Amino acid sequence: MRRYELDTSYQGNMPNEVEFTLDNRYVVKIGDERFYNLMGETMLSAFNGLVHPDDVMVFEQFINSDMSVRYCIVRCLIKNGSYRWMLLVKKRIYEVGTDRMVELVAQDIIVISNDFDMYYHRVRKYRAIINVIDEKIFEYDPVSGMITIYCYRNNKSEIFDRTSLKEWKEACITKGFVTGDDAVQFEALCTAIASGMNNFIVKLSSSVMSKGERVDNLIFRGQSLLADGENRITVGVISEPDRRTRTVQEYVGVDEAKLDLATGIYNKKTVTDMITDYINKTAVSDRNRQMFLMILDIDNFKSVNDSYGHYFGDEVIKAFADSLKLSVGGRGIVGRIGGDEFIVLIKDVTVEELRIMLKAMRKGLKVSLAQKQPEYMFSTSIGIAQFGKDGSDFETLFKIADAALYIAKEKGKDRYIIYDYNKHGDILADMKHDIAFGSGFMKPMAKYELATNIVMKVSLGMMTVKEVLSELTDKLNIHGISIYSGNDMECIYSTGHYKNNVIEAAYVNDDKFVNHFDEYGVNMVNNIASLTIEFPEVFRKLRDNNICSFLQMKADGADGKEYMVEFDIFGTNRRKWSDTDVIMLRMVVLGVVNAISGQLTD
Template sequence: MKSLEVKIAYINNDLKILDRNTEFYSYFEKVGFLYENIADIVVPNQQEKFLNFIRTSNGQKEFKVFKFKRINGEILHNLVSIKKAKINNKDCLSVRITDPTNVLSFINDAIFYEKKISTALSLTNEYLFLYEQSTNIIKIDNFIQNKKTTVYEQDLDSWCEDVISNSLIAENDIHLFNEKMSELKQCKDSFSLTINCSLRAGHSVFERMCFKAERLENNGSVYMIGRMLPEVMIEQAEKSNEILQELKLDALTGVYNKKAVTSYAEKRFVPGTKENAVLAIVDLDHFKPVNDAYGHLAGDKVLEKAGLILKKIVGDNGVVGRYGGDEFLLILEDMDETKFRGIFRTINNDIRSTFEDMFTDIKVTASIGSAFYPKDGSSFDELFKKADFCLYRAKDKGRDRYVFFRDDLHGELYKKASESKTEGIKYDVREVKELKSMADFLVNLGAQSKPAIITVLEHMLKTYNLDAISIYYGEAMARMHAFGQRPDNLSDARYVYSEEFTRALEGKSFVKVDFTTELKESAKDFGKILDQRGVKSSIQCILGTPERILGLITFDRLKEGAMWAEYETNCCIMVGAALNLLPESKLRVLFM
């Protein structure tokens, strides 16, 4: 879908331009810098009207059309909206200017041809019409269950004659109808007509129908774009028309805006609707430092790119919307958990790789919290709270990861957070328990080595949602002890002597693998070894040194890969390091 290419200028109360995005500068060329006052780019006879619009809008999301001048003298019509904003934590206004050429093509793409837009706009059994002044053609489309049907497409005069001759207009409204159709031809700023007719129901039923339209220009052609709906729906229409005016999309990122995506989610997540869906919140890590250090224009670029990434990855599998700031809302449909995880991994990877070279000192990544419908909740509000809770868990665990809500892991803490009305708890009961578990292990290791090792590994197997923990020792690297599953393909670990394992170690005493299929190039061969063994993610700590390996302890997930929480990684490494503190003679006795 085409971008709206919104030109944005930030202004203060004196209408002085404080900042502008690159689209603004490119569109107005040097005008953006030659003039300090926003009104200076408007044609003189509209400046007073323009200033009044800015001063009275109060940050409300309404649109007006004004004529702007470019440095070459060209005069162009543009849609203008005003929103509240902040620059360096100070209140200001953002003036958003949109070229009608882009708006028209965007409307054609988004409204007439994209099913998701029509669903979000609730365009069911509704009529949209487009009148082109140069051709005198009126086109009326009907949306029923997300399908578009062209009802009329003919010369306006011919259409008027047909509907009158077929008695589709109430006799006492024919004069008003003809009068208003002549007015439609003039293509004024707006158009409104309410008459008794049976344009929707044929000859069977007359009803009060309202026509509402707005003028747009495109490459010298003039259009009226509007809606045709029953008068009884006018209150609802006015509300949805406000949404339509905003095109249902966030101008900066190109995804659905907050009002659209929350409205969709509220309708989607109700008892009785199709199951097997996920609500996810995607939050950009370290976004505020980008704004603070590089300015809001750099921040806008980050948001714009993030929106494109999310739309591309989600595709036809769901809906993407900007919930606010650097936070996005995803509604994903009809997939098993493995595919959901694949989408989230792809989001993490693409966000990370897209921005890794953009800022030298700031690492922009994404944290994701999610909840399943209907397992975790039967309403948008309930799912959002649990997804938001998991978002904080992802942040606490080191960012750049996703967390699914799991009642067995999160239920107790979520209840506690809900009761205390906190968004998240930085260091929860679980992390504290892990620290205590490690402390007990280290205290007991010297005096009661084997019981201490068994206790801590059994605890980690259960708490970290692992499938197997294996200890290999001796020249044959045979499996000496195992906790959890004991598959035959994990009976030995002779691969520790291979070049693939040595490259994966990179001189360290451990290897951490979140997903075997996503290892960096230097460790891909080791990833293949793990795949052949049925291991999806693993932390492997050597006993001894990289130059002289005595043994290996592995913490494995066999069913599916998952990102290791920071404290899980640290505790696994801590166990390996603690075992290495034992004398070699004691290790041999323990594991041989």
């Protein structure tokens, strides 16, 4: 490299930081050993002579300014005859006699950038380690007075508590999370944390971590360290020696039967059971706890499969679930309750924090899906109910959140609505729509109305067969639907996340199997295990496709062919088909078969 050229290479033997002091004539009055190693032993008497000519004015203005201007970036000449970019940091200004002294730190930008990368990778390594351990972490900042309890799951910080140490201490005592002798130990713990004790270990039995749900044997291990040269922060870990620490949302090790196969998040039954149980316990232990129930729906999802294909539709659902789970993190419970419908219970956030989370989540979803299909204009509508304020039981909160979702749809979609009585009135009394999200919440009359509307629309050509299947999977939480025709029962339509391709169901026309259909052409199997003895091959075929229960319905078409529609449930949570389900689905099957056999409709 020629002399006086700009050098941007990384040199590992170069000091990343040197210290020196200039007087009011820019003369170096003091320099540490690293300074002379970097700048050279025989240097100009005035430091501004080492600054690149184009940067001299900026440098001199910086030196002559007060402490309100702390930083400056200039090119400086070092002993090898090249210029390096330097970050100058003003530490202090003081006087010696009549001379004004400026104490500085110079940092080589290329070197410190490389060091930053090195330290960043170290941090990632340590985060990866704490990502797989059971302990939770706590830290206390004496400046803000805040204590934070968190852990790392899926390489993301999950915060369990973040509040002032004083408020945390008072809440745990007044709510009875610590009692008796353990209350004395808890007081000692808070004192050790606040005082910045060098090393401490405190053992106690309490429901501090579960917030009243259960009593745990806890061990707090902590120590203090200097954060900024003056204040000592306290950090440590919280262990549960008797059993593995539970996370707020335990996806790892969850029985597959509890998960939605298409997305990996909780399925409808599991998530509703979990949320109901959590709300019921909270209603008893802490009615003032900040919690929100959210129902989310992907806007215009029915047109996705038609416009971009089923594969992209599946990608949209999976991407939505992944982004939703990532956004919620350890702050709540996430599950899928229908085709493109999701439910979330958010814990321990304020309304403002919720709004910020929703804004970030919706924008993140838009970007992630735009990368997969730039032409697809993704949006989601969200309805939200607040625990305590709007209700203290799952059914009430669900209905209010669902009605708020309906309002979001009516207002043009692509938005969220947090229910407010003053704005929206008595939403349950004034609702103009029926709650119909998820089969567990549809009343029999609503199911009959759904069937009537489908039959009418499909017969008039206002609804395609694909839309019918999507409507049924969405509203009735049916995992898969297939339509077969002809003597070989060849599959002509199919929707759902089957493990294997659905090709044919010729076995339904075997003499022995035909006898299982009733006079109306209906065959109901609540548990496929009942087929193992008489029809072992059929059982294996269904089992291999993850089907645990099904409902089959035959009907004769106008074209002389025999048709069969099969409604499947996946996993191990078997479904018991109600009389209402059978009647309304029979209505739909007759209408769809009539449309298909009369004039094939896509």
